[in-house]
Amino acid sequence: MNFLERNIKADVTRFFQPLIDEAYFEDKTIIEYDLGIGNVGNIPEFDEIIKEIVEESFPKLLIRCHKYPGTQGYLPLNELLADIYQKKSGFSIKPEDIILTIGGSDAITELIQIYCSHDEGIVYALPSFPYWGMTAKANAKEYYIVITSQKEFNESFPSKLEETLTINPNIRLLLINFPNNPVGYNGAEQTCKEINEICAKHKVKILFDDIYGGLAEWRIKLFDPKNLFIIDSFSKRFAMPGLRLGFIIAPTNEMKNIRPFIANQYVGPSLISILVGYEIVKRLAEKDKLDFVFKKIKLRKETLNNELKKLKIKTEETFGMYVIIDFTDTDLNARDVYNKLLKEKIRTVPYDLFYPPFYKGTKRNFIRLSVGMEPNVKQGSQKLVKIINELL
Structure with a gap:
């Protein structure tokens, strides 16, 4: 496999958010709860800090770009x-x-x-x-x-x-x-x-x-x-x-x-x-807020973990902003679960995106959840738990 072929096969743009307009994010008929994307945001208090910084600093930034x-x-x-x-x-x-x-x-x-x-x-x-x-x-x-x-x-x-x-x-x-x-x-x-x-x-x-x-x-x-x-x-x-x-x-x-x-x-x-x-x-x-974002993410993660305790299958304790739900010991295929959740307007990430497209080994059967972008983690995870429990 030559250099060009390897790059084409390794294209990771499918892993990231597609190029879409702002209306997509506001239209809850498309995605109601985003428990998938790995971005971090939708933290109003932090957005206010950033707004203040940009408004005060932007004029002097532009004149330095020569x-x-x-x-x-x-x-x-x-x-x-x-x-x-x-x-x-x-x-x-x-x-x-x-x-x-x-x-x-x-x-x-x-x-x-x-x-x-x-x-x-x-x-x-x-x-x-x-x-x-x-x-x-x-x-x-x-x-x-x-x-x-x-x-x-x-x-x-x-x-x-x-x-x-x-x-x-x-x-x-x-x-x-x-x-x-x-x-x-x-x-x-x-x-x-x-x-x-x-x-x-x-x-x-x-x-x-x-x-x-x-x-x-x-x-x-x-x-x-x-x-x-x-x-x-x-x-x-x-x-x-x-x-x-x-x-x-x-x-x-x-x-x-x-x-x-x-x-x-x-x-x-x-x-x-x-x-x-x-x-x-x-x-x-x-402002002594260098860890402000991560503190908010940790609170969201605690909320998600509490709701996932109601699942009929056990989830592992994890660190960071992600949780995986493993369907290996069930009759469910994680891709099918992902598609079902997406139809119900809940975004997650299926297991196959975490393996190279040319990988031939065994792949773990899971979906990944993220608390990075979803401010309504409690409501979203409650809906997710209900749907998965009905599938089991």
Whole structure:
């Protein structure tokens, strides 16, 4: 399969919101309850904060857009991000250790391109967010470790990782995501330490997708900062995926590999996105509301979990903003359940979108629920539970 064919097969645009107008979101005859989409929003108090920031800052933003942004970032924003992460992790992080990118996905793609040549690869767990589109763009080989639960991750992921890296010495990167999308596991402390040791032994660098890092006990500080690349963005933490603003926090000695490569790929993220991002972080820090969005998401998740207790089938405890309902031990096909819920104006996400289109292995039979965009989680989950219980 050539580069073009791999990219076509790995097209992940089906995973995201289609290009539609605002009326779609307001028309409840189409979708009444959105318990599927992975965006974060519909938080009125936060929207007011953003409105205030934009109204005060936008005039001065426009007059600064006559400059190219560059990959050096924007020093005031880099300083804020470095300070936030340094306080959380205890690592020594300098502003120059941060590179601003066009979203978190682009950050991952660039790192794969830098550290994996055409015969080298990356390993990550399935089911997952569609990282395969990023590896296809980077034209790297990819390897999977199938994990279906929190228990399985902690009990078997380190041994499976050791086996995979031993058999495939061409693997250069491990990509992990805690709390995981979609399964919702968060590695136990001992598991993380074992992963760290295994990667050091095999000289494999760790890419840590930290986009949900404030929704569970934080694990980054358990890893060696000299072998760790942290990827984050404004999409979830600050409920602003439309900014397309992400960042890489890399070991200082790796910057000589990263910055020149990215500088030759593109000039940098939109300067408006960078300046708006800076104003958002600065104002939220001043108001002591840096974790405001994630606090709201946690409350929605508690509401969802309480309603799901009324299901006739048991759901697993998960971390983060997602829950999966597994139909493996029933006669139901998750795709059929998804279609039934959609007819009843409830959006969820079916299991097959969390596996590459060219994946031939066994796929877990589930739907994923999200509390990211739905303000009426209680009513939506009550309706969902009623429909599924009637199907069982």
